[in-house]
Amino acid sequence: MSTSPVARPAPLARDHFRHTLRIATRWSDNDVYGHVNNVVYYAWFDTVVNRSLIEAGVLDIHGGDVIGLVVETQCHYFAPLAFPQEIDAALRVEHLGRSSVRYRVGLFGAGEPLTAAHGHFVHVYVDRTTRRPVHLPEPLAAALHRWT
Amino acid sequence: MSTSPVARPAPLARDHFRHTLRIATRWSDNDVYGHVNNVVYYAWFDTVVNRSLIEAGVLDIHGGDVIGLVVETQCHYFAPLAFPQEIDAALRVEHLGRSSVRYRVGLFGAGEPLTAAHGHFVHVYVDRTTRRPVHLPEPLAAALHRWT
Amino acid sequence: MSTSPVARPAPLARDHFRHTLRIATRWSDNDVYGHVNNVVYYAWFDTVVNRSLIEAGVLDIHGGDVIGLVVETQCHYFAPLAFPQEIDAALRVEHLGRSSVRYRVGLFGAGEPLTAAHGHFVHVYVDRTTRRPVHLPEPLAAALHRWT
Amino acid sequence: MSTSPVARPAPLARDHFRHTLRIATRWSDNDVYGHVNNVVYYAWFDTVVNRSLIEAGVLDIHGGDVIGLVVETQCHYFAPLAFPQEIDAALRVEHLGRSSVRYRVGLFGAGEPLTAAHGHFVHVYVDRTTRRPVHLPEPLAAALHRWT
Numbered sequence: 001m002s003t004s005p006v007a008r009p010a011p012l013a014r015d016h017f018r019h020t021l022r023i024a025t026r027w028s029d030n031d032v033y034g035h036v037n038n039v040v041y042y043a044w045f046d047t048v049v050n051r052s053l054i055e056a057g058v059l060d061i062h063g064g065d066v067i068g069l070v071v072e073t074q075c076h077y078f079a080p081l082a083f084p085q086e087i088d089a090a091l092r093v094e095h096l097g098r099s100s101v102r103y104r105v106g107l108f109g110a111g112e113p114l115t116a117a118h119g120h121f122v123h124v125y126v127d128r129t130t131r132r133p134v135h136l137p138e139p140l141a142a143a144l145h146r147w148t
Numbered sequence: 149m150s151t152s153p154v155a156r157p158a159p160l161a162r163d164h165f166r167h168t169l170r171i172a173t174r175w176s177d178n179d180v181y182g183h184v185n186n187v188v189y190y191a192w193f194d195t196v197v198n199r200s201l202i203e204a205g206v207l208d209i210h211g212g213d214v215i216g217l218v219v220e221t222q223c224h225y226f227a228p229l230a231f232p233q234e235i236d237a238a239l240r241v242e243h244l245g246r247s248s249v250r251y252r253v254g255l256f257g258a259g260e261p262l263t264a265a266h267g268h269f270v271h272v273y274v275d276r277t278t279r280r281p282v283h284l285p286e287p288l289a290a291a292l293h294r295w296t
Numbered sequence: 297m298s299t300s301p302v303a304r305p306a307p308l309a310r311d312h313f314r315h316t317l318r319i320a321t322r323w324s325d326n327d328v329y330g331h332v333n334n335v336v337y338y339a340w341f342d343t344v345v346n347r348s349l350i351e352a353g354v355l356d357i358h359g360g361d362v363i364g365l366v367v368e369t370q371c372h373y374f375a376p377l378a379f380p381q382e383i384d385a386a387l388r389v390e391h392l393g394r395s396s397v398r399y400r401v402g403l404f405g406a407g408e409p410l411t412a413a414h415g416h417f418v419h420v421y422v423d424r425t426t427r428r429p430v431h432l433p434e435p436l437a438a439a440l441h442r443w444t
Numbered sequence: 445m446s447t448s449p450v451a452r453p454a455p456l457a458r459d460h461f462r463h464t465l466r467i468a469t470r471w472s473d474n475d476v477y478g479h480v481n482n483v484v485y486y487a488w489f490d491t492v493v494n495r496s497l498i499e500a501g502v503l504d505i506h507g508g509d510v511i512g513l514v515v516e517t518q519c520h521y522f523a524p525l526a527f528p529q530e531i532d533a534a535l536r537v538e539h540l541g542r543s544s545v546r547y548r549v550g551l552f553g554a555g556e557p558l559t560a561a562h563g564h565f566v567h568v569y570v571d572r573t574t575r576r577p578v579h580l581p582e583p584l585a586a587a588l589h590r591w592t
Binding site for chain 1: 156180181185186187190191193194209210215217218219220221222223224225276
């Protein structure tokens with residue numbers, strides 16, 4: 001569209017991603033215009049990334065020595081989502097560094113083939129106390145590698 | 149930083165922005181790691197953009213014929229913020245198209261000279277009913293021009 | 297407990313309720329103390345009530361002539377819940393008036409027999425435009441009666 | 445109102461309360477019906493209680509030995525609030541026990557004389573590690589006593 005100030009990527013298909021989580025929308029997700037507020041998509045980014053890591057046994061958010069700090073996020077929105085539909089949050093690891101990981105996260109209406117929105121999410125792993133970057137622990141790096 | 153998968157911009161000073169709004173943090177803004185969750189920053193983006201437009205008299209969120217749909221957002225995080233501190237959300241118009249506008253939004257701890265985070269936020273204005281892009285109404289375009 | 301200023305009800309079993317919805321917790325639901333923030337429970341109240349009505353075909357949140365306004369809510373908390381677990385939100389109609397309905401809503405950890413929290417939620421149905429109370433529409437009243 | 449299943453208290457005036465905090469509403473506070481969602485009121489309860497305690501120097505949410513767990517909350521809603529207005533959250537201590545405190549929290553539109561909503565909020569203080577009730581520490585009890 002000629003009026004757009006930025007080049008826009010296209011929606012992505014489900015096979016672009018490695019791991020998917022079903023999430024129920026909530027009443028409060030819809031804003032005054034009747035669709036899910038753009039902010040909520042990022043709550044789903046956080047959720048699919050952290051829950052996937054916890055369930056893979058490679059992140060302990062309560063007592064682990066290292067934690068992931070978010071340094072950059074971005075999202076492109078293609079189609080509306082709305083409560084009460086359910087959505088699928090899907091992830092893929094796009095870049096795996098020494099202490100950081102960049103995910104591509106896609107959000108689909110349940111049953112839909114293309115992303116309603118997708119974006120990226122960059123975690124830098126730091127020491128919980130000093131908050132300085134550390135190398136990714138081996139089990140975490142191995143799990144992330146499976147999602148590349 | 150060699151571990152970073154992306155080039156990172158630097159924090160911005162207050163004089164980069166045109167309009168600022170003071171916002172109280174809330175208990176629920178802090179996440180389990182003790183700082184404001186990355187998602188909340190986008191709630192402040194929405195807030196400073198829409199409140200500034202409403203208070204300038206150029207956006208009627210309840211009955212206006214045109215509404216702004218968010219098509220892209222992005223944020224870079226530089227320093228933590230935490231409840232109970234207050235924050236300043238600041239904006240500048242970076243690009244003004246025929247039917248779209250791209251804002252730079254900066255978030256500062258109250259009294260701090262540099263952004264703790266900043267990002268962009270792209271609104272495309274559409275007809276409320278058809279949801280198809282329309283030209284920016286004159287009063288809206290004029291207000292946005294003052295914030296360039 | 298002698299120090300408590302209020303009499304406290306006991307947790308409820310699943311067979312107290314008539315309809316249940318599975319909901320995924322989100323990263324941001326946990327607060328700084330590591331458990332789901334008390335506020336989120338009410339987001340689940342809203343969600344189970346409104347989604348159940350929408351799926352029963354008796355509430356149109358976008359264009360219906362009548363809408364439900366919340367006039368009172370309450371919750372007692374018995375046991376913590378925490379991301380990333382899933383929860384079950386369950387409801388029962390406790391009182392059905394001419395223009396109002398009072399629900400009991402129970403929240404269970406997935407697979408748990410007793411409520412981690414439960415409370416009530418009172419909707420008064422009003423005309424969308426005038427916001428004055430109206431009699432419950434017949435199909436809505438019938439659906440609510442099935443959940444008593 | 446004959447259709448109401450519960451006796452309803454009346455709005456309260458500002459002099460009922462002891463301490464007040466100004467809070468900016470956010471875009472996402474409004475729900476699809478155009479007013480602040482009932483859930484958000486509880487986020488303001490949490491905020492005024494905890495911020496007041498932190499600023500009085502009697503609560504350390506990050507490292508303190510004791511933390512306040514919420515065991516019961518309730519809210520009555522009298523009049524709508526809506527983004528972008530600012531609100532005042534006000535508190536008073538209604539009951540001070542050995543290990544618990546019950547607050548009355550009132551929410552006012554900025555400049556309004558009567559509560560748009562008010563409710564109560566019960567904290568039980570527990571040991572951070574064992575999560576068992578403890579006596580209120582002296583400085584906390586003294587601060588709370590000033591708000592009775």
